[in-house]
Amino acid sequence: MPIDATQPYDDANVFARILRGELPCTRIYEDEHVLAFHDINPQAPTHILVIPKGRYVSWDDFSARATDAEIAGFVRAVGHVAREQGLVAPGYRLLTNVGQHGHQEVPHLHVHLFGGRPLGTMLAS
Numbered sequence: 001m002p003i004d005a006t007q008p009y010d011d012a013n014v015f016a017r018i019l020r021g022e023l024p025c026t027r028i029y030e031d032e033h034v035l036a037f038h039d040i041n042p043q044a045p046t047h048i049l050v051i052p053k054g055r056y057v058s059w060d061d062f063s064a065r066a067t068d069a070e071i072a073g074f075v076r077a078v079g080h081v082a083r084e085q086g087l088v089a090p091g092y093r094l095l096t097n098v099g100q101h102g103h104q105e106v107p108h109l110h111v112h113l114f115g116g117r118p119l120g121t122m123l124a125s
């Protein structure tokens, strides 16, 4: 079920539990601000989730409340992971779902990083 992007942060969400080490993940990259790991249900040969370590429900929440250091760290980490995974030359796609119409299911900001094959047009009909 998609979430309401205006809801308060829920510390029981699955990515909060991964950040606390309560649930496993296949870690790709981690620094002060960011964790990146493989999606559990990949939609492409490469499907990575990049999340901030801070308590942000969505892109809306993050863009409104995160510090400049958190925002810069997050953006740079997404680019770093894509480079490290060899995705720049073949190309890749970033996607962030927000709220009901965006079909966001996990209420902790995450950027999907897809690659490894031609990804087709931007949106399924």
Ligand code: 5GP
Pocket: 014, 023, 025, 026, 037, 038, 039, 040, 041, 042, 096, 097, 103, 104, 105, 106, 107
């Ligand atoms: P959303 O629809 O919120 O943009 O995407 C949520 C993503 O989180 C989905 O692609 C889903 O497969 C992934 N996901 C949900 N639970 C877990 C989990 O426990 N571990 C990992 N690695 N990915 C998860």
